[in-house]
Structure formats: structure tokens, C-alpha cells
Amino acid sequence: MDFEINTKGKDLFLALSSISLILMMVITTMLWWFVSPRLHDISEFLAKLSLTFLRIFYLVLVLGTILVYLTSYLEKNFLIARFAVRAYIKVLFPLTILLGSIFAISKDKIRESFVHVNNAFIKALKKKFKYSEVLILLPHCLQNTGCPIRITVNIENCENCGKCNIGELVQLAKNFKIPIAIATGGTLARRIIVENNPKFIIAVACQRDLVDGLQEVFPIPVYGVLNERPEGPCRNTRVSVKNIKLALEKILY
Numbered sequence: 001m002d003f004e005i006n007t008k009g010k011d012l013f014l015a016l017s018s019i020s021l022i023l024m025m026v027i028t029t030m031l032w033w034f035v036s037p038r039l040h041d042i043s044e045f046l047a048k049l050s051l052t053f054l055r056i057f058y059l060v061l062v063l064g065t066i067l068v069y070l071t072s073y074l075e076k077n078f079l080i081a082r083f084a085v086r087a088y089i090k091v092l093f094p095l096t097i098l099l100g101s102i103f104a105i106s107k108d109k110i111r112e113s114f115v116h117v118n119n120a121f122i123k124a125l126k127k128k129f130k131y132s133e134v135l136i137l138l139p140h141c142l143q144n145t146g147c148p149i150r151i152t153v154n155i156e157n158c159e160n161c162g163k164c165n166i167g168e169l170v171q172l173a174k175n176f177k178i179p180i181a182i183a184t185g186g187t188l189a190r191r192i193i194v195e196n197n198p199k200f201i202i203a204v205a206c207q208r209d210l211v212d213g214l215q216e217v218f219p220i221p222v223y224g225v226l227n228e229r230p231e232g233p234c235r236n237t238r239v240s241v242k243n244i245k246l247a248l249e250k251i252l253y
């Protein structure tokens with residue numbers, strides 16, 4: 001069975017970020033054109049320097065865009081110039097969200113699409129990892145709200161009563177001998193990552209937390225799994241354990 005990574009929703013982010021790039025290039029070029037006579041008056045060197053800086057900036061972003069497109073659609077690893085991909089994401093992600101708000105596209109929709117782009121990168125990596133190099137990171141909202149057991153310090157306290165997915169996930173991690181942890185927030189997630197030093201992370205979270213996490217831990221590859229929220233955000237969320245199992249089967253040696 002193939003690695004069940006859903007990469008089908010990536011078009012929205014790619015389209016919006018490309019439009020954002022074009023708009024940003026047009027606006028900054030116009031701005032430069034307006035201020036360049038003044039810069040020439042101050043110093044020829046300053047005028048040339050600012051133009052060179054602008055050209056390099058555009059070049060990096062265009063290179064990043066090309067690599068992201070090639071990797072996302074051909075699902076082959078073209079992420080050679082990772083700095084360009086990082087610049088593309090860092091600069092264009094906020095602009096893409098801004099552009100989306102003009103077209104009344106929700107932030108979560110754009111974030112979800114970005115997660116699919118990220119997962120296309122993971123699929124393109126075609127790399128295997130040892131079980132000791134992988135970490136499963138879960139959000140606290142997966143735990144059933146009525147559960148009295150403290151699992152944040154030690155997830156193994158879970159008694160696998162079947163009321164939420166935690167028990168199945170702990171069992172899955174045991175079977176594959178990989179570390180699994182629950183993060184109640186960004187600070188704890190960072191600490192868990194530092195302590196485990198993973199080379200590959202399977203992270204379950206909502207759109208916002210996943211996107212923040214993916215950007216923060218870059219260049220560690222993260223397979224992002226969006227949780228389901230049948231009772232709304234942050235309460236009794238669910239996740240497809242089967243999907244995580246398939247991902248593990250595919251990435252482990």
C-alpha cells in the first residue's frame with residue numbers, strides 16, 4: 001500500500017503564494033523606481049547596492065518558488081537550495097494569508113493547504129529512518145476531556161480504555177519502538193524535540209499549530225496530520241491512527 005499522504009489540497013497555497021510573489025515584486029519594484037532618483041542624488045553606490053539587493057532577493061524567492069513547485073508536483077526531491085525554500089516560505093506565508101483575507105479565504109484553509117505542500121515535500125524525500133530517529137508528537141486535545149489520568153508528563157499512564165485515540169497511538173508507538181509524547185503547547189513541544197533529537201517527526205495538530213510547528217522545526221522533516229474536530233476546536237479531537245501506522249511503515253527501515 002502506498003504512503004497515504006494527502007497532498008491534493010496544495011494548489012490553493014501554491015496559487016496564492018505565487019500571486020503574492022508577483023504582487024510583491026511589482027510593488028517593491030515600483031517603490032524602488034520612485035525612490036531611485038533620490039538614492040542616485042545621495043550616492044551612486046547606494047543606488048546600485050539597493051538594486052543589487054532587490055535583484056538577489058527576487059532571485060532567491062523565484063528559485064524557492066520553482067523548487068517548491070517542482071517538488072510538490074513531481075514529488076521528487078528538488079529541495080537542494082533549502083535556504084531559498086525557507087526564504088520563500090518565511091516571506092510569502094504571511095503575504096499569502098493577507099492576500100487570502102482580501103479574497104475572504106479563511107486562514108485555516110490556507111494553512112491546511114500549506115500542510116499538504118509540506119507533506120508533498122515529505123513524500124518527495126523518499127528517505128527511511130531508524131525507529132530511534134522518529135518521534136510522534138500529539139496535542140493534548142486528543143485526550144478525552146472526562147479522562148482523569150495525567151498523561152502529559154508520562155503518556156504511558158494511559159490505560160487504553162478506548163474513549164480516545166491516545167491508547168491506540170501509545171500501543172502503535174510501542175509496537176514500532178518509537179518515542180511518543182504529548183505537548184500542551186509550543187514551549188513543551190520544543191523541549192520534547194530537544195530531548196528526543198528526532199530526525200523525523202509525525203505531528204498531529206490543528207492547522208494553526210501545525211503550520212507554526214513546521215516552520216519552527218525546519219529543516220527537520222515533519223509529516224503533518226490534521227486532527228478531526230467533531231466537537232469543535234481543542235476538545236475531544238480525533239485522528240486517523242491507520243494513517244499514522246501507514247506513514248510509519250513507509251518511513252521506517
Ligand code: SF4
Binds near residue numbers: 158163168
Ligand atoms: S484512552 Fe487513555 S487517555 Fe484516552 S480516555 Fe482512555 S485512559 Fe484516558
